[in-house]
Every structure is written in structure tokens, then in C-alpha cells.
Amino acid sequence: MSGVALTLRALHHGERHLEQELVAVADRHRTDHEVHHVATDLARWSDEHADRIADAARAHGLDLKGGTEEEPGEGLLSAVREKTAEPPGHPPEPGLLLLRDLRSLHLAAAENSLYWEMLAQYAQAAKDDRLLALSSACHPRTLRQMRWTNAMIKALSPQILTALRTHGDRGASGRALVD
């Protein structure tokens, strides 16, 4: 597989993954209303990115449509699985769980951002205007996804972490922070 095909495939996977994670986080944190609503809005961007990558990938001999990762509702399912996987009697502290989720969203978006960077660099080197336009259109939104997760962590962590100090140590809580 060519370098660009590998990049497109990885980025397509990354955007689908982020979309599912955003939907899952939106579902898991329904009572953190801003997280719930904004994550839902931002999932739409990743969905659109993945579709546009799949369209562009056809010119490079890749068929990214279809397959298990395209199934709707995957994010919801994974959320349900994660919920049921919590050990009974030791629910993770919700604030810490939120920080953990925001962190993994941020890392997933950062990974996508690096792939967009690679794709844009390839497009310039190979004079592929179509891929350059795709990257220019989508990459800024990926950066906005990163800034959002960072901003939420910045705003929420002072309260969540100082409140926890006084709650005492809880095994499940500690795990949630470092997972």
C-alpha cells in the first residue's frame, strides 16, 4: 500500500474512532450538559471528515466505506460496554472519569491532527491539490476539537481535583485518573 493510502486509512480510522468516542462521552456524561451537547456537535465534524476521507481515498485505490467501523451506534454500544464493565460498588468518581474521558478525546484528536499534518505535507510534495484542499478544510476543525478538550480540562480540573483532595482517597477514583 502506498504511503498516502496508509495515511488516509489511518486518518479515516482515527476520525471514525474519535466520532465514536465523542458520541460515547456525550452519552456517558449526559448530566454534564455542556460536555454532552458539544461532544455531540463535534462528533458530527469527525463523521463528515471520515466521509470526505473515504471519498478522497477512492482515487488512491482504497475502499474505506463499509466494514464494521461504519456501523451506526457503535459509540453507544461501547459506552454501554464500558458502563457495565465498572466493578460493582466502586463507581469511579464522576469528575475524574470526565477528566479521563476529555484527556483521551484530546489525545485521539491530537493523533488525527498529526495525520492531517502528514497528509498536507504529502499533498504539497506530490502536488495533490485535492488532498491539500481536504486537509485545509478539515484540519482546523481537528485543532478546534483539541482546543475544546484542553479548555474543558482547564476549566473543570481545579474544582474536581481540589474537591477530591478533601473527599479522601478512593481506590476506584485513583484508577480513573491514571487509566
Next chain:
Amino acid sequence: MEFPNDRIARPWGGRTAYGSGGTWPARVDTHLAEGVTTADVEQWVQSASVLHSNGDAMDIAVRNGRIVGVRGRAADRVNRGRLGPKDLFGWQANHAADRLRAPLVREGGRLVECDWDTAMGRVVHHSRELLSARGPGAIGFYTTGQLFLEEYYTLAVLARAGIGTNHLDGNTRLCTSTAAEALKESFGCDGQPGSYADVDHADALALFGHNMAETQPVLWMRVLDRLEGEDPPRLLCVDPRPTVVARHADVHLAPRLGTNVALLNALLHEIVRTDRIDHDFVESHTVGFEELREQVAECTPAWASKICDVPAAAIGRAAELLGGAERLLSTVLQGVYQSHQATAAAVQVNNLHLVRGMLGRPGCGVLQMNGQPTAQNTRETGANGDLPGFRNWQNDQHVAELARIWNVDPSAIPHYAPPTPAMQIFRYAEQGSVRMLWISGTNPAVSLPELARIRGILGQERLFTVVQDLFLTETAQLADVVLPAATWGEKTGTFTNADRTVHLSEKAVEPPGASRPDLDVFLDYARRMDFRDRDGGPLITWSTPEEAFEAWKRCSAGRPCDYTGLTYERLRGGSGIQWPCNEDAPDGTERLYTEGISWAHPDVCESYGKDLVTGAPVEVVEYRSLNPDGKAVVKAAEYLPPHEDTSEEYPLQLTTGRTLYHFHTRTKTGRVPQLDAAAPEVWAELSPAEAAARDLREGDLARITTPRGSLQARVRITDIRDGLVFVPFHYGYWDTPGGHGPASPSEGRAANETTITDWDPASKQPLFKTAAARVERVARGDGTPAPAPTNTASAPSAPDGVPATAGGPRAHATEERP
């Protein structure tokens, strides 16, 4: 000459027409208690209205130590003597028999009367315990848009530097935070660009989601007088309801809820397409125009018409009205601010003015309105989730300057994250990390969305709630400590209206019983808590309103809201004065941005802006590279579909709103006979087609249900757009058997039983106007029409058989032309 006049039946009174560029003639409105004549009045005490944001100047009539009426102040620039129905009659609430007269504390589950020492002792005890066990983040303050400047400023100092908490916000979050955010996004800083005087000069008026006739009736009188004079302005109204404004409009657009950005992008598309652009202005004073051009390139009227359900041709006519204007005045209020994509939409109105170069000249202005009388002061003083004096929490120099003014270490002022907005403070209380909530002058148990959730939060055992109010409101009934407050007419202070006009409101009478001015309560708390500055002196050095005002002037110096040229003495006697008022502008400032954009430079701006979709704050480096010279920012926004759309189960869109005769949760207006009788009970508005589809007739009892809850209301059939149900949000439970909530789940009365918990990510303003609902008949009426006014947006579609709203002899006021 006098015109006796029923001012419930004719809320806007008689016309005093005037032409373009003319002076609005004075008309002095007076209402005195029955049996009292002008000759009986012993004293007239200067004040202004606190039952809306317009700042109508008035004198309070006093006789035998009691308020006996009011009279408009002819000299004032805001109202030239006119008063609206709430101004004329609202003062009677001061005398309501159920005013709180003593503090209350919760004992064995019941609130019992006590003295101030006992009540304040409990508050201080809890504060100290929480500070030592959990730190300042365990304490939150939720204030209002209805106190005075001096009170907010004192609260901001004690909360931010005394307690050191980041959790201080106002209910202004529900009414005006999008106005502030939109101004910050476009101009780098809060501050109303325009002036009410722009009404005198404009050749086109555009009201976006602003039912001015009901929310600022006196400003609407000014518009009516222009419409009846020579060279009247053309009028555009964007509102889903058939408001009085809509009935006077040349073009009325009634879009689906949650589609404001699509509509505004289409209007901007047309402005760009027809090149109604002031290219010199755009070049000299703005950045970001190219992004806007790209963003709106595909947003044709045909595209928007599908989203908004408004004819494309009507969008074209509206764009023609805006594009053809030579002096355009736009105003914006809750139809934008409390809707989906609030800030993004409000910013597009600013963009309209920036691309057309319609700013800083007579008749060319934007009024991002406020809902409440003193909301502007909540914003200025930092009691609403900003730092005092429009300072930037992300700018260390600004924080250092504030620390110098307060003589504290900069680290004593939390600025590691944005100040916590109200909805998030309630979330922290829900989660248990905020353990004490001090609520002053507001009634979240009726005014916040999703009331079952809010009652649950306020009712928690682990949350210590202090409520400071005039009455035992729904919220106060859930409190641990209730502090009785003095109100307007019983205390002295200043406040600032939506066009930056500062008024002095003087004490006219003594407050009832042991109730105290809010300022005295905050000062008492600060003394008992023994807050200190960095040298060991008292943090708060003032003890009177005038001293607090002088302290605030020092804090405002050199900032856009500069009050240094004002004194109590200067505010006495004549007209209110618009800030900034300082050495350079000793008579105040009518319009901002007359010589370019002055407060957007990275070093001075209040905010570097936010991502309008995610709400993430822009960082300084990014802002500096985008806007190094401090121009206005033309910020484009993409349309996003609303978060809650209609479905088979909830087929109607639901919006909540206001009526002319009430203010907020009726705490005052529900206790005023003339106002109460004009709109005594909740109702729901439906179009004839939607009513017929549900076999509903005028006056039938219906249930309005959403996933959050339900309420029951009598049906009023109006010319509202199809697919929509409207419910006024004023009605709660204090005057029902339920007391603080519905007596049973099926007996909901408050609109906010049904509203969604969702907010604009940039302004953090909750959405009260974008939800989906189901409406069903509960009982057939007996032919009695719904208890809704007939001379407002709730006018019946078929007036036959619905008696016209009237106030009778007790609602008469005089109108004099001096």
C-alpha cells in the same frame, strides 16, 4: 393639557410624533395612589425603573413616609418623562403585606424568624468551616441583575478577593451574557456601541428577537413616535410571534426556532452579493472579512428558507431593507440570546454593521440589549463571571492591576480558569463540590431550566443555601437562611441601563421591619468574616453607598466603563449620564467607536474571544497574530442544527418568553393589582391550525409536555407561526398550594418545568427558546378566554368573544406635554 388614560389598556400612551433627526418631545407620565393628588405629595425622590433594562427616570412620590406614586423625569435623555405600565404601577409591591420583615433560619425542617446576629452567625460559621475543610471552591454566589452597582462591586470584592472563589455569577447569565459575549467577540470588550438617541436618526430599524414593545415599552414609544412622524424609518422584525413590533414592521420574518444563524448568514450573503459593503470601513477597522465572505458564500436565501421555513423572497426583502439603509440601528434580545447558537447569531448582527460601516455615527448603531435593570452593572463590576472593569482574566497585567487596586496579592484573585458560569455552579452543587450557595435577588427555583432538577439541587441536605430577597420566594422556601432585603425606594445606589446611562436612585422611605439594604448585608458579612488586604487592613474600606461608588470609580478608571467623571452630586437633578464619563468626556459619551475600534488591542481587550461552536477561549498568542492592531473582529459562524428537534412524540417546537405586564418571576409584579389582573395566570399560545389539529379551543386547559416535565395552561389561539407553542415563563408557585413547586406532578405551572438544560458554549446562556414539546387537551374550557393580554403578542387570532385587556379607573395615569 392632560390626557387621562388607562395605561393597562393603552400601555404606550399617546403619540408625540417627531421627524428624522428631531428631538423626541417630552411627555410626563404620572400615576398616584387613589385619592392622592400632586398637592398631597410631600417629597419627590429621584430614581429610575428597576422592572426592565430601559432605565426610565422617575421621581418617587412620598407622603407620610410611604410611597404614593411616581412621575417620569422630563429632563432625562432616556424617557423624556414617559413611563411604562410596570413603572407606573410596580412601586406598590414595596407595600405588599407579605414582605419579609425578619431573617429566617431553618430549625427542625422549618424556617423560623430570628435576629440578624443569629442568621449571619450561621452564614459565617458555615463559610469558615467550608473554607478550612474544603477551600474556597466549596462556596458559590449567585446574584442578580436587580441590585445596585455599589452592591455588586462589594460582592465581587468579597467573593473574588475575600473568599477567593471563582464561583460568582448573576442571573444576568440568563438574560444578558450573550450580549456581553457578542460585544467581546466583535469589539474585544463589552460596552454598548449604540445609544437610544440613534432611534431619532435611523432610516432603518432591525429588531432581532427583540419584542421591544413589551420588554422596553418606553423605547418602543420612541419608535412609535418616529413611525408617526416625518421621514419614518423602515422596520424589520425577526420574531416567531406576531408581536406588536411585527404588526408595525415593513418586513416580518418568523423563523423556526434554533435557526437564527442560518437566517443571518443568508442576510449577510445577500449584503455581500449585492456589494452593500463599506470597503473602506472593512479595510480600516476590521479583520476577518474574507472568512465571513467564504462562510456565507453558499448561504443563499433559498438555502435558508428551507432551514428557517421563511420564504426566500421575504429574506430577500429583509436584506434589501438592511442593504438599502443609510442609517441602520439594530437591536437584539432574548429571541437571539436564549436560543440555540446564541453568541454566533448575535455576532452576525454585529457583522452586519461592521461590513456596512454602520457604527459610531448618529442613527448607525447596535444595541445588544439587556433584560434586567442593572444587568449592565453586574457585568461591569465582575459579579457576572468577568473580572471587574471589563478586565481580562487571561491577561496577567489586568489581574495585577486589580490586585493593586484591592491591595491583595494577584494570587488571591482566582484567574487560573474562566470565572464559573451559573449553570456550572449549579452543576458543582449537584455533584457536591459546592456546599454553600448564597443567592441574592433572584429566584432560580422558577427561572432556571428544568425545574425538577433545580429543586433537587437546592433541596439537598448537604448544600447550605442562603437566600436574600424581599419575599419568601419559591427559592427562599428551600433555603437554610433567609435574609430580608430592602429594595428600590428604600436604599440608595446607582445603576446603568442598556445604553450605558447611569442613574442615581435615592432612598425615599424606610424598609419594612428589620430588612436591610443588600449593601449593608454584604458589608456586615465582610466585617464578620474579617477579610483583610495584604497589609492586614480591612479588604473592604467603605461603609456607605457613596463610598462604595467612589471605590468603584477607582476600579473603573482607565477602562471602557470609566465612571471617574461621575459623582452622586452630578447625577442629582438632571439627566442620567452615559459612561465612559471622565476628564476626556466630562458629559459622558453618547456612542462608542466614533473614531475606530478602541478596546480590541491585545493589551487592553477584555477577552481574546472564544470558539463560537465549542466555547474554547482563544489564547493570547493566537489573538495577537489575528488582530495585532486591535481592530473589530468579523467572526463567521456555521449553522448547526438545534440539539433538540421535534419528533413524533414531541411534534411542536416550544419557546418561552415574557409579557408586558410582568417582570421575571412575578415576585413584584404579581403583587401589583393592575399588573396582576392584566395577566393573572399562565397560558399557552398556539396557531389556529395547531389548535384545530388537537381539537383545542380558546380557553381550553392543555398540558404541555417535554422529556423534562409538564405544565398546564389555558390555550390562547393567536397568529403565532405553525409548529410552535409559546408559554410565558413568569409563573411559579408562591401563590399556589404547592408553595415552592407543583403540588403534584400534574399541576405544573412554570414554563421551566419543561425547558432543556443546554447552553450556548460561548456565552454560557441557557436555552429557553429551543426545545420540543407535545400539547394535549386536559379539559374543555367553559367559554372563558385564556388569561392572556389581548393588546400584546398574545392577542387572539379571532378577537370576537375575548374581552379587551383594560385596567379600569385604578389604571389611569396622566400624560402631560410640558
